[in-house]
Amino acid sequence: MKQTTPAPASRPEPGRSEIKILISGPVAAGKTTAVSSICDNDFVATEASNTNRVVDAKDTTTVAMDYGLCNRFPEYKIHLYGTPGQQRFDFMWDILGKGMDGIVILVNNDQSAPHRVLSDFLRAFPAIPTIVGVTKMDRAPKPSIGAYRTLLKSLVDTPIPVLNVDARIQRDVEQLIGQLLQLMDTPAS
Ligand SMILES: Nc1nc2c(ncn2[C@@H]2O[C@H](COP(=O)(O)OP(=O)(O)OP(=O)(O)O)[C@@H](O)[C@H]2O)c(=O)[nH]1
Ligand SMILES: [Mg+2]
Numbered sequence: 001m002k003q004t005t006p007a008p009a010s011r012p013e014p015g016r017s018e019i020k021i022l023i024s025g026p027v028a029a030g031k032t033t034a035v036s037s038i039c040d041n042d043f044v045a046t047e048a049s050n051t052n053r054v055v056d057a058k059d060t061t062t063v064a065m066d067y068g069l070c071n072r073f074p075e076y077k078i079h080l081y082g083t084p085g086q087q088r089f090d091f092m093w094d095i096l097g098k099g100m101d102g103i104v105i106l107v108n109n110d111q112s113a114p115h116r117v118l119s120d121f122l123r124a125f126p127a128i129p130t131i132v133g134v135t136k137m138d139r140a141p142k143p144s145i146g147a148y149r150t151l152l153k154s155l156v157d158t159p160i161p162v163l164n165v166d167a168r169i170q171r172d173v174e175q176l177i178g179q180l181l182q183l184m185d186t187p188a189s
Helices: 031-039 091-097 115-125 147-155 170-185
Strands: 017-024 043-049 058-068 074-083 100-110 131-135 161-165
Touching: 017 031, 017 091, 031 074, 031 100, 031 170, 058 091, 074 100, 074 147, 074 170, 100 115, 100 170, 115 131, 115 147, 115 161, 131 147, 131 170, 147 161, 161 170
Parallel strands: 017 074, 017 100, 100 131, 131 161
Antiparallel strands: 043 058, 058 074
């Protein structure tokens, strides 16, 4: 497993790999919520007032990044970075994605044709261990997870797991990250 440079204040812990995981996806997919759900107190966000309520009516939006340290997996110290969802901050994707070991793409199912946005994110982050989490299925049950699986098969050769997650629920986010870690441990064939 590739190791990232530890943050200046931290020391490498014996037997634990330091890894970097990016959480990306469109506005209001639940990126900031997911990072805060799984990182408890070790979490910072850069929220500002949401001046573009056309896409989503929520009060705030991420303008630079979310960051959290996740210690829930005994073998890993995970540096989690959440991207901004608004297009005007797209330039942050490259900056935040440097040196990442894996990526979670979150898609909110209550947006129109949410599965279409996937192709943009897969193009932006190719050849990286990837998992897709579909949020807000409690509000919008369709498209189904099966529809996402079919779409992903048509977009990429490597199988990409897709799960229904509620970003507010720690157990859901933990399961998502856990599956991504398994993918990262599996040698590419
Ligand atoms: N009903 C429902 N709400 C959810 C679910 N997942 C997340 N949310 C809510 O959706 C909102 C997501 O907001 P954020 O976490 O700020 O979304 P974001 O992806 O960081 O958005 P940007 O930073 O603006 O791109 C929050 O109010 C969450 O509580 C879900 O599965 N169901
Ligand atoms: Mg955010």
